[in-house]
Amino acid sequence: MTSHHEKLDDMTIAFVGAGSIAEALIKGLTETGIGHATRLLVVNRHNPARLAYLEAQYDVIAGKDIRQAVVDADIILLCMKPKDIHEALPVIAAHARVDALYISVVAGYTIRSIQEMIACGNPLASTPRIVRTMPNTSCAVGKSATAYAMSDSCTARDRVYVEAILCSVGTSCTVDEHLLNAVTGLSGSGPAYVYYLVEALTLAGMDVGLDEQTSYSLVIQTLYGAAHMLTHTGESPAILRDRVTSPGGTTFAGISTLQQFGFEHAIRQAVVNATKRATELGDHSYPPTPSSK
Ligand SMILES: NC(=O)C1=CN([C@@H]2O[C@H](COP(=O)(O)OP(=O)(O)OC[C@H]3O[C@@H](n4cnc5c(N)ncnc54)[C@H](O)[C@@H]3O)[C@@H](O)[C@H]2O)C=CC1
Numbered sequence: 365m366t367s368h369h370e371k372l373d374d375m376t377i378a379f380v381g382a383g384s385i386a387e388a389l390i391k392g393l394t395e396t397g398i399g400h401a402t403r404l405l406v407v408n409r410h411n412p413a414r415l416a417y418l419e420a421q422y423d424v425i426a427g428k429d430i431r432q433a434v435v436d437a438d439i440i441l442l443c444m445k446p447k448d449i450h451e452a453l454p455v456i457a458a459h460a461r462v463d464a465l466y467i468s469v470v471a472g473y474t475i476r477s478i479q480e481m482i483a484c485g486n487p488l489a490s491t492p493r494i495v496r497t498m499p500n501t502s503c504a505v506g507k508s509a510t511a512y513a514m515s516d517s518c519t520a521r522d523r524v525y526v527e528a529i530l531c532s533v534g535t536s537c538t539v540d541e542h543l544l545n546a547v548t549g550l551s552g553s554g555p556a557y558v559y560y561l562v563e564a565l566t567l568a569g570m571d572v573g574l575d576e577q578t579s580y581s582l583v584i585q586t587l588y589g590a591a592h593m594l595t596h597t598g599e600s601p602a603i604l605r606d607r608v609t610s611p612g613g614t615t616f617a618g619i620s621t622l623q624q625f626g627f628e629h630a631i632r633q634a635v636v637n638a639t640k641r642a643t644e645l646g647d648h649s650y651p652p653t654p655s656s657k
């Protein structure tokens with residue numbers, strides 16, 4: 365059987381942007397065994413030390429500049445911040461192959477706006493093939509929850525390449541493009557919500573007398589065990605929660621307190637606001653006013 369990686373053999377994949385998500389993808393792709401026949405290039409704006417670190421750490425080649433990095437690329441992974449895409453994309457398009465496949469992880473930016481920016485850099489690329497995707501940083505350990513949407517111009521072969529890349533770093537599913545901002549607010553940002561919960565639980569353990577290391581270890585294993593229960597028992601989270609909650613017991617006291625402090629509301633509002641922010645980031649009026657981040 366052909367592995368995911370073999371489908372990418374002999375290809376050149378250029379990462380434009382060398383930050384958190386680029387590293388997570390590179391780490392996942394290289395450490396989960398991407399075929400050595402696949403060439404990974406990475407380039408950033410102006411941080412040679414960062415590129416040297418990535419080259420030393422992973423099986424990637426640092427591009428000298430954006431033009432050189434993309435010129436032979438079969439696939440170009442757009443990994444820059446939303447505020448930088450306007451500057452980067454026309455330059456990329458002007459130097460990339462006309463038949464390059466673009467994969468964007470940039471929050472908020474639609475397939476249509478990306479196509480327009482590419483056409484602006486290279487009028488010959490009038491209907492470029494674009495995949496808009498939203499992974500999360502768990503790519504680094506092969507556990508991303510990723511969703512993607514493809515432009516109409518994409519081919520069945522493009523889907524094979526995209527699945528090969530995304531399935532190498534976790535699970536992937538397709539969604540209608542308009543839902544990608546929701547995916548961003550939910551699972552793109554999601555690891556941060558979970559880390560925040562871990563921070564809070566660790567502090568809570570310390571509040572009730574445990575030392576930090578003991579509290580942290582107990583929290584991590586609790587998280588891991590609960591995730592494993594969810595994926596392995598086939599039971600719903602509500603049923604599993606119910607089984608922990610003895611009437612009038614400790615969990616009941618804890619959950620009642622979470623309800624009293626609006627836990628569910630806070631989580632739901634966080635995802636709504638993160639989703640709204642993704643929409644704002646993709647707004648063509650970017651860069652934002654000085655008051656916004
Ligand atoms: N950090 C995360 O958890 C996730 C981030 N994303 C998306 O990934 C993108 C990057 O996010 P991070 O990695 O967190 O940002 P980051 O700030 O860590 O990295 C951004 C990179 O882009 C490079 N860059 C900026 N302008 C450039 C240009 N003109 N040419 C070449 N490189 C350029 C920077 O030098 C830097 O290496 C964003 O659009 C974000 O929405 C998507 C999923 C998860």
Ligand SMILES: O=C(O)[C@@H]1CCC=N1
Pocket residue numbers: 471548552553
């Ligand atoms: O915070 C952000 O804008 C990015 C998008 C998803 C995760 N991080």
